[in-house]
Amino acid sequence: MTSPLILRLRHHGKLGDRAAQALLACRKRNRLVEPGHCLMRQAERTSSLFWIESGWAMRYRNLANGRRQILNMLLPGDICDLQGLIDTRADHSVKAMTAVMLCEVDPARFLQLLHDDPEVATSLLWSVVQEEGILREHIVRIGRRSARVRLAHLLLELVRRQALGGGPSDGLVEVALTREVMADCLGLTPVHVSRTLSELRREGLVVLEAQGRLRITDIDALAREADYDTRYLHLARPDHALDLAGAGQA
Amino acid sequence: MTSPLILRLRHHGKLGDRAAQALLACRKRNRLVEPGHCLMRQAERTSSLFWIESGWAMRYRNLANGRRQILNMLLPGDICDLQGLIDTRADHSVKAMTAVMLCEVDPARFLQLLHDDPEVATSLLWSVVQEEGILREHIVRIGRRSARVRLAHLLLELVRRQALGGGPSDGLVEVALTREVMADCLGLTPVHVSRTLSELRREGLVVLEAQGRLRITDIDALAREADYDTRYLHLARPDHALDLAGAGQA
DNA sequence: CGTGCTTTTGAGACGACTCAACCATTGTGG
DNA sequence: CCACAATGGTTGAGTCGTCTCAAAAGCACG
Numbered sequence: 001m002t003s004p005l006i007l008r009l010r011h012h013g014k015l016g017d018r019a020a021q022a023l024l025a026c027r028k029r030n031r032l033v034e035p036g037h038c039l040m041r042q043a044e045r046t047s048s049l050f051w052i053e054s055g056w057a058m059r060y061r062n063l064a065n066g067r068r069q070i071l072n073m074l075l076p077g078d079i080c081d082l083q084g085l086i087d088t089r090a091d092h093s094v095k096a097m098t099a100v101m102l103c104e105v106d107p108a109r110f111l112q113l114l115h116d117d118p119e120v121a122t123s124l125l126w127s128v129v130q131e132e133g134i135l136r137e138h139i140v141r142i143g144r145r146s147a148r149v150r151l152a153h154l155l156l157e158l159v160r161r162q163a164l165g166g167g168p169s170d171g172l173v174e175v176a177l178t179r180e181v182m183a184d185c186l187g188l189t190p191v192h193v194s195r196t197l198s199e200l201r202r203e204g205l206v207v208l209e210a211q212g213r214l215r216i217t218d219i220d221a222l223a224r225e226a227d228y229d230t231r232y233l234h235l236a237r238p239d240h241a242l243d244l245a246g247a248g249q250a
Numbered sequence: 251m252t253s254p255l256i257l258r259l260r261h262h263g264k265l266g267d268r269a270a271q272a273l274l275a276c277r278k279r280n281r282l283v284e285p286g287h288c289l290m291r292q293a294e295r296t297s298s299l300f301w302i303e304s305g306w307a308m309r310y311r312n313l314a315n316g317r318r319q320i321l322n323m324l325l326p327g328d329i330c331d332l333q334g335l336i337d338t339r340a341d342h343s344v345k346a347m348t349a350v351m352l353c354e355v356d357p358a359r360f361l362q363l364l365h366d367d368p369e370v371a372t373s374l375l376w377s378v379v380q381e382e383g384i385l386r387e388h389i390v391r392i393g394r395r396s397a398r399v400r401l402a403h404l405l406l407e408l409v410r411r412q413a414l415g416g417g418p419s420d421g422l423v424e425v426a427l428t429r430e431v432m433a434d435c436l437g438l439t440p441v442h443v444s445r446t447l448s449e450l451r452r453e454g455l456v457v458l459e460a461q462g463r464l465r466i467t468d469i470d471a472l473a474r475e476a477d478y479d480t481r482y483l484h485l486a487r488p489d490h491a492l493d494l495a496g497a498g499q500a
Numbered sequence: 501c502g503t504g505c506t507t508t509t510g511a512g513a514c515g516a517c518t519c520a521a522c523c524a525t526t527g528t529g530g
Numbered sequence: 531c532c533a534c535a536a537t538g539g540t541t542g543a544g545t546c547g548t549c550t551c552a553a554a555a556g557c558a559c560g
Contacts (some may be wrong), residue, residue, distance in 0.1 A: 061390050064477045069393045071386050083379045086372075091383060091482070115365070122336075128378075129333045133341060135385045136321050140311050142393045143319040143437030147548070179507065187393030192548055194507060212506085212557090227314045232341070397516070428538065442516055444540060462525085462538085 004077030004165035005051050011164050012126035019119040026113060028106040033096040040094040049084040049107050052076050055100035056175045061092040070185040077165030098175055142187045147196045150186045152226035155216055160233050171216035254327030254415035255301050261414050262376035269369040276363060278356040283346040290344040299334040299357050302326050305350035306425045311342040320435040327415030348425055392437045397446045400436045402476035405466055410483050421466035
């Protein structure tokens with residue numbers, strides 16, 4: 001079975017088997033994190049670098065007034081995070097939502113590879129660009145959309161992202177999200193999320209399945225409702241991928 | 251006079267004169283953009299790379315319902331954007347708020363330098379990490395803070411950021427911001443921004459000066475009000491900057 | 501078959517929005 | 531140098547979306 005990291009990167013462009021193998025060979029060791037445990041803590045110094053092999057995590061920030069804002073979700077194949085290459089005091093925490101299998105990367109080996117293999121470098125750059133796009137989309141969602149659209153939009157994004165890493169692509173959200181998690185993601189209260197979700201369910205756009213997991217019944221209908229750009233995250237193959245090697249090894 | 255790019259990068263860590271010169275030498279040409287004109291348009295393909303030498307710009311997104319969300323402001327010394335290294339269809343626009351002087355970069359030369367000079371590579375990585383931090387802070391601001399705190403927090407950030415690029419550090423916001431711009435940044439309406447700003451002015455935290463420019467009269471007081479972490483953006487020198495060269499040229 | 505957690509539902513409050521009128525500033529042409 | 535237009539800012543009144551608090555209902559697990 002292919003690693004979700006490779007699956008995801010291959011949505012960006014060419015990543016040959018040799019490059020993929022080289023990337024996977026940067027793995028130092030695997031680590032299993034229990035649900036609810038932290039992969040990284042606010043104000044802690046870290047210089048670790050890893051990707052998510054399985055399970056979901058959340059990147060969030062606790063505020064002085066006790067509130068919480070989830071900044072992003074981390075799904076299988078996501079890298080967390082290039083910031084780890086720099087030794088900074090983290091301004092946020094990362095917590096496992098389910099059991100999470102991490103692949104820790106050997107930074108030196110990783111940088112070496114980045115330096116030597118243009119395919120890997122390009123893929124990783126794509127990955128960073130995609131992640132920034134996700135953050136921007138999140139800003140728009142929270143800043144200028146109603147609760148209903150926010151929620152629909154988030155669910156669509158998660159379903160799409162999990163598919164990129166090899167997860168289900170049939171509308172089922174593979175992880176049970178509590179109302180509180182969705183609320184902290186969307187800048188709402190759990191109560192209001194509950195109401196809004198009921199509304200979507202009443203209209204048959206979404207159903208609640210076993211273990212509290214959600215399923216989008218009609219992705220296109222929901223996407224229309226949510227002003228969701230289906231090209232988002234697609235990031236089709238570029239017409240002319242910039243050749244990082246060309247410059248680097250000239 | 252030193253370029254704001256160099257000033258800003260030097261807040262991150264060591265960037266010697268040789269490295270700084272090399273970075274500036276990547277400049278292909280300068281371009282002046284009139285206020286209100288776009289540096290980059292939503293859905294357009296771009297593969298340009300440049301930094302802001304003077305003036306302010308905004309990165310924003312227009313929604314289907316006619317609303318606008320400002321994603322970030324671009325100040326002198328900011329790079330816009332590494333994404334330009336990849337040929338993607340932009341999901342947002344960038345518009346000059348004032349007259350803006352751009353320094354266009356020769357991508358090939360830039361990548362070469364990134365590849366060869368570890369000091370430059372480290373600085374740029376810092377820069378990317380800082381930018382991500384700004385986006386995250388923006389999410390928290392919009393998601394979990396009241397109008398009053400949002401506004402205060404934004405002003406504090408802008409004042410700090412302009413100082414990093416060599417602008418005033420005395421609390422004066424060097425560019426006149428319309429209520430609408432602040433509103434589109436903060437996910438509010440111009441009317442409500444007006445009211446909120448009046449409130450801050452009535453309390454003497456902020457004053458309105460000539461040409462509609464704002465001045466924060468007591469930065470510390472406002473920072474306390476706004477739950478603003480003064481370490482934010484500081485990004486003090488790392489204890490042990492990871493040596494990108496060490497791995498790359500081993 | 502409790503026990504603890506999450507979800508749902510209801511009622512009322514409040515922050516931010518809308519619409520609309522008026523005011524202030526700046527720039528322009530007579 | 532003034533009158534005027536254009537733009538952006540302020541203020542008021544009423545509405546609406548989301549929040550708060552609280553209680554009850556589901557659900558999972560020991």
